Amino acid sequence: MSQAGIDLGSSMGYLLKEASSALRAAMEEVLRPLGMTVTHYSCLELLAQRPGSSNSDLARGAFVTRQSMNVLLQNLERDGYVTRPAEAPVGKALPASLTPRGRRSLEQATAAVRSVEVRMLAGLTDADRSVAFRALQTMVRSLRGGDG
Amino acid sequence: MSQAGIDLGSSMGYLLKEASSALRAAMEEVLRPLGMTVTHYSCLELLAQRPGSSNSDLARGAFVTRQSMNVLLQNLERDGYVTRPAEAPVGKALPASLTPRGRRSLEQATAAVRSVEVRMLAGLTDADRSVAFRALQTMVRSLRGGDG
DNA sequence: TGACTCATGTCAGGAGTCTGACATACGGTT
């Protein structure tokens, strides 16, 4: 054979998927008792850090489509975690904000997720973390570049 | 506020998700012209490297459920990319293998995916890659440990 | 002013995946 396939054991791509999958599973595990999914949490966290984000902003930040985020936002709004004005102040974008209830809910989730991230990084030195972090940033930039 | 949320811009977890998402998008882009999804490709690649894998083996390797992989395998079998014996040689596990057609199909996909991985790693030195690779391995191990 | 481009919110339909459940097969323990 001229090409011997991609060795999964030494493939950065496969490992990346593996790590992402393990992280997601760990997050789901700690968020489930709070009645929250990962996308649900991501939405709240994004809103806390970027108040007034639109549906599309949140979708990009949580790596889902506008349609999926919209469904989630409608539920969060119905349950009183998030508020959106009835009319757009400018354009069509509706700026969303956390309610006090949403903020309280997020606090618990943040603590849970933080513990997962701490556990994930436990075995790494600060230097390792820095290199890995910058490497991942570089990978994202290269992948998004389209043709490098 | 006692806790200031998780800063997404400096969160390893968020960056990991970002990288994984970018990688998946890039893979989908190059696999779509071949009429292949990422899971589809993963299944073929796994079978090439671990011939005789069972449905459950493949599901674990591709990070999906047995049920999802089974649907995929049935389609691949129907279309002549994969073969499985009618009866299990031992237990219930049916060892799957690539057909010549499956192998040909995989060759193209492998080349496409390899180019994505090359692009992803383009801006990194060998040393950076090594550190990042080991860091990711450590993260996976820590996350799976349950309580570190 | 009018035409073009882009981003946004929203609706409908469909593909992919998951949860839940059941029967079967192996291994270890009593």
Next chain:
DNA sequence: AACCGTATGTCAGACTCCTGACATGAGTCA
């Protein structure tokens, strides 16, 4: 031999998310 725990393949139902499409609003340029 009988039991139990684990792993597997499979079926059915539901859910999530995506693709495709449309109308609206803002900005740009002639």
